[in-house]
Amino acid sequence: MEYFAQQLINGVTLGSIYGLIAIGYTMVYGIVGMINFAHGDVFMVGGFLALIAWLALTAMGVTAVPVALALVLVLAMAFTALYGWTVERLAYRPLRGSFRLAPLISAIGMSILLQNAVQVAQGPRVKPLPPVVPGNFFQSEGAGGFVVAISNVQVIIVATTLVLMVAFSLLVAKTPLGRAQRACEQDRKMASLLGIDVDRTISLTFVMGAALASVAGLMYLLYYGVVDFYIGFVAGVKAFTAAVLGGIGSLPGAMIGGLLIGLIETFWSAYFSAEYKDVAAFSILIVVLIFMPSGLLGRPEVEKV
Amino acid sequence: MSRGHPDAPTLPDDVLLRVERLTMRFGGLVAVNAVSFDVRRGEITALIGPNGAGKTTVFNCITGFYKPTVGRLTLNRGDQSFLLERLRDHEISRRAGIARTFQNIRLFGGMTVLENLLVAQHAPLMKASGMTVLGVLRFPGFAKAERAAIEKAKGWLERIGLIDRADDPAADLPYGDQRRLEIARAMCTDPVVLCLDEPAAGLNPSESADLNALLRSIRAEDGVAVLLIEHDMSVVMEISDHVVVLDYGRLICDGTPALVREDPKVIAAYLGVDDEEVEQVEREIEERAS
Amino acid sequence: MSARAAGGAAFAEALRDAGVAGLITLGLAAPMLGLVTVTKPEGLKLDPHWPRVAVAVAIVFVGRLILNLTIWKPGRPPKTLVKPKLEARLSKLAKLLAPAAILFAIALPFLPGVERYAVDLGILVLTYVMLGWGLNIVVGLAGLLDLGYVAFYAVGAYSYALLAQHFGLGFWACLPLAGILAAFWGVLLGFPVLRLRGDYLAIVTLAFGEIIRLVLLNWYWVTGGPNGITGIPRPSFFGLEFKAGPDGFAATFGLPFSGLHRIIFLYYLILALALITNYVVIRLRRLPIGRAWEALREDEIACRSLGINTVNTKLTAFALGAMFAGFAGSFFATRQGFISPESFVFMESALILAIVVLGGMGSQFGVAVAALVMIGGFELFREFKDYRLIVFGAVMVLIMVWRPRGLVSTRSPTVFLKEKKAISGSLVQEGQG
Numbered sequence A: 001m002e003y004f005a006q007q008l009i010n011g012v013t014l015g016s017i018y019g020l021i022a023i024g025y026t027m028v029y030g031i032v033g034m035i036n037f038a039h040g041d042v043f044m045v046g047g048f049l050a051l052i053a054w055l056a057l058t059a060m061g062v063t064a065v066p067v068a069l070a071l072v073l074v075l076a077m078a079f080t081a082l083y084g085w086t087v088e089r090l091a092y093r094p095l096r097g098s099f100r101l102a103p104l105i106s107a108i109g110m111s112i113l114l115q116n117a118v119q120v121a122q123g124p125r126v127k128p129l130p131p132v133v134p135g136n137f138f139q140s141e142g143a144g145g146f147v148v149a150i151s152n153v154q155v156i157i158v159a160t161t162l163v164l165m166v167a168f169s170l171l172v173a174k175t176p177l178g179r180a181q182r183a184c185e186q187d188r189k190m191a192s193l194l195g196i197d198v199d200r201t202i203s204l205t206f207v208m209g210a211a212l213a214s215v216a217g218l219m220y221l222l223y224y225g226v227v228d229f230y231i232g233f234v235a236g237v238k239a240f241t242a243a244v245l246g247g248i249g250s251l252p253g254a255m256i257g258g259l260l261i262g263l264i265e266t267f268w269s270a271y272f273s274a275e276y277k278d279v280a281a282f283s284i285l286i287v288v289l290i291f292m293p294s295g296l297l298g299r300p301e302v303e304k305v
Numbered sequence B: 001m002s003r004g005h006p007d008a009p010t011l012p013d014d015v016l017l018r019v020e021r022l023t024m025r026f027g028g029l030v031a032v033n034a035v036s037f038d039v040r041r042g043e044i045t046a047l048i049g050p051n052g053a054g055k056t057t058v059f060n061c062i063t064g065f066y067k068p069t070v071g072r073l074t075l076n077r078g079d080q081s082f083l084l085e086r087l088r089d090h091e092i093s094r095r096a097g098i099a100r101t102f103q104n105i106r107l108f109g110g111m112t113v114l115e116n117l118l119v120a121q122h123a124p125l126m127k128a129s130g131m132t133v134l135g136v137l138r139f140p141g142f143a144k145a146e147r148a149a150i151e152k153a154k155g156w157l158e159r160i161g162l163i164d165r166a167d168d169p170a171a172d173l174p175y176g177d178q179r180r181l182e183i184a185r186a187m188c189t190d191p192v193v194l195c196l197d198e199p200a201a202g203l204n205p206s207e208s209a210d211l212n213a214l215l216r217s218i219r220a221e222d223g224v225a226v227l228l229i230e231h232d233m234s235v236v237m238e239i240s241d242h243v244v245v246l247d248y249g250r251l252i253c254d255g256t257p258a259l260v261r262e263d264p265k266v267i268a269a270y271l272g273v274d275d276e277e278v279e280q281v282e283r284e285i286e287e288r289a290s
Numbered sequence C: 001m002s003a004r005a006a007g008g009a010a011f012a013e014a015l016r017d018a019g020v021a022g023l024i025t026l027g028l029a030a031p032m033l034g035l036v037t038v039t040k041p042e043g044l045k046l047d048p049h050w051p052r053v054a055v056a057v058a059i060v061f062v063g064r065l066i067l068n069l070t071i072w073k074p075g076r077p078p079k080t081l082v083k084p085k086l087e088a089r090l091s092k093l094a095k096l097l098a099p100a101a102i103l104f105a106i107a108l109p110f111l112p113g114v115e116r117y118a119v120d121l122g123i124l125v126l127t128y129v130m131l132g133w134g135l136n137i138v139v140g141l142a143g144l145l146d147l148g149y150v151a152f153y154a155v156g157a158y159s160y161a162l163l164a165q166h167f168g169l170g171f172w173a174c175l176p177l178a179g180i181l182a183a184f185w186g187v188l189l190g191f192p193v194l195r196l197r198g199d200y201l202a203i204v205t206l207a208f209g210e211i212i213r214l215v216l217l218n219w220y221w222v223t224g225g226p227n228g229i230t231g232i233p234r235p236s237f238f239g240l241e242f243k244a245g246p247d248g249f250a251a252t253f254g255l256p257f258s259g260l261h262r263i264i265f266l267y268y269l270i271l272a273l274a275l276i277t278n279y280v281v282i283r284l285r286r287l288p289i290g291r292a293w294e295a296l297r298e299d300e301i302a303c304r305s306l307g308i309n310t311v312n313t314k315l316t317a318f319a320l321g322a323m324f325a326g327f328a329g330s331f332f333a334t335r336q337g338f339i340s341p342e343s344f345v346f347m348e349s350a351l352i353l354a355i356v357v358l359g360g361m362g363s364q365f366g367v368a369v370a371a372l373v374m375i376g377g378f379e380l381f382r383e384f385k386d387y388r389l390i391v392f393g394a395v396m397v398l399i400m401v402w403r404p405r406g407l408v409s410t411r412s413p414t415v416f417l418k419e420k421k422a423i424s425g426s427l428v429q430e431g432q433g
Ligand SMILES: Nc1ncnc2c1ncn2[C@@H]1O[C@H](COP(=O)(O)OP(=O)(O)O)[C@@H](O)[C@H]1O
Pocket: A302, A303, A304, B026, B029, B031, B049, B050, B051, B052, B053, B054, B055, B056, B057, B058
C-alpha cells in the first residue's frame, strides 16, 4: 500500500513534467496543425538555460533558494521563449500553408540542429547538479517499515504545474490572445479577415509553448539533477504521446495525457520491469488510438462526405 | 461472382432499389425519418427538397458511407438481391453496382482525366493484373485488359466531349467539365444505379442542357437507372420520370413530376424555406401551367 | 522623393532589420554559447566564452545586412522560386540523367582512382536509396505518413542475423524470408492502425518503431540486448566465400586475393537490390494497385465510392514498403557482420523520410538524388564531426523552405493517350494519412 502510494506520487510528478511539455505540442497542433518535432529539443534547451541561469545566479551570489529559483524560472522562460519564437520564424513560418509534410521535415531538421548545436556549445557530457531543494515535505512510515515520502521538489513541481495550468487555461479562455488563438484554430483565413494578426498569434503560441517547456526543463533538472543534450528526444516523444492520448488540441487533455503517461511509466517500472516502461506507454497509446481515434478528450473527427 | 443476400426480400422485377423506413440519426438530430421509396429500372428518379432536408444523407446511406439507424435498403439485380446496409462502402459499388458522385466534386485532381477513369475500373483491372503479381512480371493478360479499359475510358471521354483533355490533370478542368467527368468516372464502374448529388449546381444553361442530354442517354443507351438530387426545378421537371420530395427528413410526396408540382405540401415546403426558392417554384409552376 | 533618399531609407531599413536579427542572436547565443557549463572538482561551474557570442552576432548581423541589400532587396519581384519552365526542363533532364546515373553506378568500382572508401560510401548511399524507394511507396504514393519505417529495416536485419545464427541459413535463403517477415510485421501493425488518419498514423508508427527498438534492446537472451549480434555470416558469391583459401572466390577465378572483392560484391549486391526495388516500384505505379494508392492519396472517400477496398490497398502499400526495408535490413546485417539496436533509432526513420520528402514525393529520381546529397554529403564532411550534424539539420530546413515539395515536385502520369505532360505539384494532394 505504501509502495503504491509512493509510486502514485512519483507518477504524478513525472506526469506533470510531461503535461507541461505536452501543452506546447497540443497548442501548436491546434493552431497550425503540425507536429512541432523540435519542441522536445526546446524543452532540452529550456533545461540547459535553467541550469545556466542557476549557475550564473549562484556565481553572482544569489544564494537564497526561493529567490534564485524564481529568478531562474523567469530567466529560463524568457530565453527559451526566444528560442521558440526563432524556431517558428525560421523553420515554420516560411512554410505556412504549404505542403503538409514540409514543416514536419523542417521540424525534424530543426530538432537535429538544436540538439547538435547544444552538444557543440555545451559539450556532450551529462551535466549533474547537486540537489537544490533537499528534504521531504511529508514523510510517513508504513506498517512494513516502508517510508512514503513526498519530497519538496515534488511539491514544487506539482504546485507549479497546477498554477501554470490554471493560468494558461484562463489565458486561453478569457484573454483576447486566447480568443485570437481559438479563432485561428477554427479558421485562419476568416480570423485574418476579421482583423486578427495571425502571424503574431501563432508566434505567441510558440512562445507560450516554449515557455512552458522551459518550466518543464527546470522541473526535470530539479527532479533528476541532470540534463544532457539528448533528453529532448525521449521526453518529447512521450509528451507528444501524452498530447495525442489526451486528445490533441485540448489543453486539459494534454495534462491528463501527461499524467497518464507518467503514471503508466512509473507503475510499470515499479511492478513489472523498468526496461519495458516505454514499451508500455507506447503500447497503451496505440491501443487507445485504435479504440478512441481522437484521444480521450479530443473532439471526434466527423467524416464529411 | 458474388452471391446476393439470400434473406433479401424479393422485389417486383421493375423495382431496382427499394428504400424502406430509412431513418438516420446524428445524436439528437433526425436527418432522415422513416423514408420509403422505390427506384425503378430504366427511370430517372429525382430526390428533391429544401437545403438540409436530408437528401445527401439518404445518398450516404444508400452508398454505404453512413450506416442507417433503422431501415432496409434492397437492391435487385435480377439474379441476386443485396441488402445494402450490410455491405461495406466499397462493396456497394463493386457488388451491388451503385455508383455515385458528390455534392462537392471529388475528382483525383492531381491525376489526369484518363487516370481518373482508369481508377474507376480498379476491380476488373486488379483481377487482370493477377492481384498485382502477374502485372509486375508483365504478363500479357494485363496489358490486354488495360487496353480495353483505356478504350472504355475513351468512349466515355468522347461522350462527354473531353477526349482532347485526356492527358490533363483533372483539377485543371473547368467546373462544368469536372462535373461531367465525375459522372463518367462513376459510369466506368459499370453500375446499375447512378446516384448524382446536385450535378447541375453551378452549371450555366448550356452546360445544364448538355447534362440533361447526357443523363437521358445514360438512361436510354446504357439502361442505367438514375437517382438524382437536384435543386434546379427545370431540370427535374424536364428529365425525371418520378420525383421524391423530402422535407425535414420526412418524405412528403412521391409521384410523377406533374403530380408533385401540384402538391400543396411540396409548395408549402418550399414556401416555408426561403423567398428566393419560393419565387422560383411559383414561377416554374406558372410556366408549366401556361 | 529623390532616388538617393529612397536608397538611404532602404539602407536604414536593412540596417535596422539586421540589427534586430543581431539582437535576437545575442539573446539566443549569450547564455548558450557564452556561458559553458563545465564540471570542475568543486562541482558544475560556468566558463565564459564571450568571443563566440560576438562572432555569432557579427555573422548574423553582417549576413542579414548583405542579404537585405542584395537578394532580399525591397521591391524585388515576387518569388516564384522555380519557374514552371525550369521545372519541366528538370523533369526532362531527370529522364536523361537516370540511365546515365545507373551506368555510372555500374561502372563506379572500376573507375580509375576509386578506392575502397568510395565503394563503401557507394554501398551506404545505395542502401539509403533503396530504403527511400521503399518508403516512397508508403509516403510518396499512398500518402501514408510512416515515422517508424526503420522498424522494418530492423526486422529484416535481425531476421537474417537470428536465422543465420540459430538455423545456419545462408544469406540467399534469408533474404526473401527477411522481406516476408518484415512485410508480415507491416501487416500486423497496419491492420489495426491504418484506419487512423493523418498525424495519428504518424505517431502510432513512431511508437511502433520505438517499441521494436526497445524490445531489441531489452530482450537479451534473443537479441543480445545493447551488445547486439556479432559474427553474422558474410554473403557468398553463389556459394563461393570471399576468403584467402584455395576454395575462396579469388582462388576459384584465378585472381590474387583481395579484401576489395567482397566490398565490390556487396556494392553490386545492393545496387541490384536497389534497382530491383526501383523496377518494382515503377511497375507498381502503372498497375491498378499503384493507381489506387495515388487515388487514395488524392481522395479516400472517392476511392471508396469507386469500389476500392481502402484498407487492403493501404495495407498492401505498408506491407510492400516494409518488405523492401526488410531486404535492405538483411543486406545491412550481412554487410556489417554485426548489428545492434543503435542502428535502428528514430533518427534513421526521420532520415529516410527526409530523403523521400526532399527528393520530391513520388519521384524515384528525386529520391535517389536526395539520398546521394544527404548521405554522401554527410559522409564527405566526416572531419567536421558534430558541426556537420548542425549543418545537416540546417540544410534540411533550408531545402524545405526553398522547395517545400522537394527537388522533383511534378507528378508524371502513369498512362496517357497522346502526350505525357508533367502535372504540377501544386495540384497533387499529399494524402491524409
Ligand atoms: N455526419 C453528420 N453529422 C451530423 N449531422 C449531419 C451529418 N450529415 C448530415 N447532417 C445533418 O443532417 C441534415 C441533413 O443534411 P443533408 O442530408 O446534407 O441535407 P441536404 O443534402 O438535403 O441539403 C442537416 O441538418 C445536416 O446538418
